[in-house]
Amino acid sequence: MKQTTVGAEILEPYAEALMSLAQSNNLTGRFGEDVAFILDLLKTSPELQQVLANPFVKPESKKAILRQLVAPQVHDFVLKFLLLLVDRRRIFLLEPICKQFQALLRKLTNTVLAEVTSVVELTEPQRQAVIEKVKTMTGSQQVELETRLDPELIGGVIVKVGSQVLDSSIRGQLRRISNTLTSFT
Incomplete structure (x- = not known):
């Protein structure tokens, strides 16, 4: 999801503030897990x-929902951050803020994101093979x-790391x- 300049100007300071809070309390790993949990929750619950x-849902109702759904799972600082987003009327930016936080965390830990598309779920040995290939390609530690x-791939995988795409589908x-044959005619 690409952000507009205005969206980026709004969400980046929030993601950076959350990262700063995580670093100052030596909780970057925990916050990373919490943010992943929140993103998964958002992904599985469009409602x-x-x-x-929804701007018509009262802030107190949103806070109650967040407390009920995430309070037992996330660190108290993360919950307070979510409640702050509600107070500041920025909770609608929760997903992009979380994704920006993950990008900051990956940068901090020298981790690259590899987007892998396949026909079927990868087995653990296949996942490890892709990870090793990406490490070799990028020189990244993690x-x-x-x-x-994507069933339309027929077979194989497509691995995207940044702007690099390895299409072995x-x-x-x-x-x-087809392109080669077309160029001969």
Whole structure:
């Protein structure tokens, strides 16, 4: 998801403030886990996203929902941060703020994000092979995999790291063969 300049100007300070809080309390790992939990919760519950983004839902109702859903799972500082977003009427930016925080955390830990698309869920040995390949490609110490399924690939995988794309899918191979054959005619 690309942010507009205005959106980026608003969300980056919040993500940086959360990172600063995490670093000053030596909780970057814990906050990273909490943010991943929140993003997963938002991903699996579109209704929650709608309620948080709805300006007609009262702030106290939003806070009560957040307390009920995330309080037992996240650090108290993270919960207070979420409540602050509600107070500042920025809770609708929760997902991009969390993603920006993850980007800051990856930068801090020299971790790259590899987006892997495959037809079926990767097995653990396949995941490890992709991680090792990405480490070799990027020279990074750690790799975070974000996987998604696409049955149109037919087989193989597509790995995207930043602007680099490694397409070893059957669909990609067929497209390259088609382009080669077309260039001969």
